[in-house]
Amino acid sequence: MPFCEVSAMAQKREFVMFALNEGANVRELCRRFGISPTTGYKWIERYQAEGLAGLTERSRRPHSSPQRTAWQVEAKVLEVRDKSNNVWGGRKIKGALEKDSELEIPAASTITAILRRHERLTEAGAAQHPGPWQRFERETPNELWQMDFKGHFAIHSGRCHPLTTLDDHSRFNLVLSACGNEQGRTVRGELEIAFRHYGLPLAMLMDGGPPWSDPGGELxxxxxxxxxxxxIRVLHGRPRHPQTQGKEERFHRTLKAEVISGRSFGDLADCQRAFDQWRPRYNHERPHEALDMATPAERYRPSPRCFPEVLPAIEYGPGDKVRKVDSDGFISFRNRPWRIGKAFRGELVALRSTDQDGLFSVHYCSHRIATLDLRSTDREACGLVDNAKPCPQGPHPKQQQKQPVSS
Incomplete structure (x- = not known):
């Protein structure tokens, strides 16, 4: 994948951090980042010897600053504050400055006093702590990704719909795209880029709206x-419970405060440039209080599950009863049509008997998607378990014209 001019430094930084993780496959990372192994090992060597300065074409940083004066420390504090769009407080600025070993870092309370002295922080603008809460997170990276659209906002050429994706364990931002709509095709294109770069997660969590769910009630x-x-297992948050995707909601607040608020954008490309400039700061520089002031990049590593450019054929077990979903979303089983859903049109599903007589589970690839209940005699309720339903008013019209497939 060729580097764009805006994010070349960010891509280099991500590469060396991932490559230095224990057990990392450097050659696989080189393939994902679109560079040769020679270039990859050169970056690793320079980073280990010089740190981030070794990744730049020409470093302008001094080799040492042994006699920093108070005004220089204050200037650095104000610089970090400005980069955050005047959002970060004393604790976050201290956490960011601690990553620069050349500075003698003052206490967070001192940094807060510096901000007040320069009229960058007022009591009226200070946010109140919401009180104690309990955080939940997955144990390892790529166990769960959260995905959502941030509320769209006006730009000169229309509206921008920011698409965001976070790793649940590390809060690492995987997708930050300025989209012109919220359609499934758009989301798929952005995810394919992320999957090629970071690999596949085990599961993804989304809300109940389109394009993740069907507004007509389809699962x-x-x-x-x-x-x-x-x-990838698909999970949905409960209706009217945004806290299920609390990490995404919090990320959207940060994105709005540090990037969107107070700015005017001409078009989607203008928005994307701003997102691309801010994303490395969020992933690699911005300390996260939920991570004990670590950055998301310090806790994230790419998934070992590579994105398949060509999908392998679906294979089921010898004891499975395989059916093909027709163009109206139906399969035929035991001389009856069963509605699986139009989303599965043309796909092969497998039916497996359970330990309960008359109850069959329906599987698509490795996922159980529905259950068929043959025991009910009420055609309106028969089989209404999960997503599978019998035709409520007799056989499906197309099924009347052909012999149903029996088991």
């Missing part, structure tokens, strides 16, 4: 079926 969409085909 799956064409987009979610694509994720299932890749071996």
């Amino acid at each position: 799956y969409t064409v987009f979610s079926v694509w994720l299932l085909r890749l071996g």
Whole structure:
């Protein structure tokens, strides 16, 4: 993947941090980042010897600053504050400055006093702590990604719909794209780029709105079926419970405060440039209080599950009863049509018997997607378990014209 001019330094930094993780496959990382192994090992060597300065074409940083004066420390504090769009407080600025070993870092309370002295922080603008809460996070990176659209906002040429994706364990931002719509095709294109770069997660969490869910009540969409085909479990938050995706909600607040608020954007490209400039700061420089003031990049590593450019054929077990979903979302089983959903049109599903007589589970690839209940005699309720439903008013019209497939 060629580096764009805006994010070349950020891409180099991500590469060396991932490559220095224990057990990292450097050659696989080189393939994902679109560089040769020679270039990759050169960056690692320079980074180990010189740190981030070794990744720049020409370093302008002094080799040492042994006699920093008070005004220089204050200037650095104000510089970090300015980069955050005047949002960061004393603790975050201290955490960011601690990564620069050349500075004698003052206490967080001192930094707060510096901000007040320069009229960068007022009591009226200070946010009140919401009180104690309990955080939940997955144990390892790529166990769960959260994805959502931030509320769209006006630009000169229309509206921008920011698409964001976070790793649940590390809060590492994987996708930050300025989109012109919220359609499944748009989301899929952005995710393919992320999957090629970072690998595949085990599961993804989304809310209940489109394009993740069907507004007509279908449990799956064409987009979610694509994720299932890749071996990614699809999860949805409860309706009217945004706290289920609390990390995404918090990230959107940060994005709005540090990038969007107080700025005017001409078009989507203008928005994307601002996102690309800010994203490395969020991932690599901005300390996160939920991570004990570590940065997301310090806790993230790419997934070992590579994105398949060509999907392998679906294979089921010898004891499975395989059916193909027709163009209306139906399969035929035991001389009856069962509605699986139009999102699965043309796909093969497998039916497996359970330990309960008359109850069959329906699987797509490695995922159980529905359950068929043959025991009920009420055609309105028969089989209404998960996503599978019998035709409520007799056989499906197309099924009347052909012999149903029996088991």
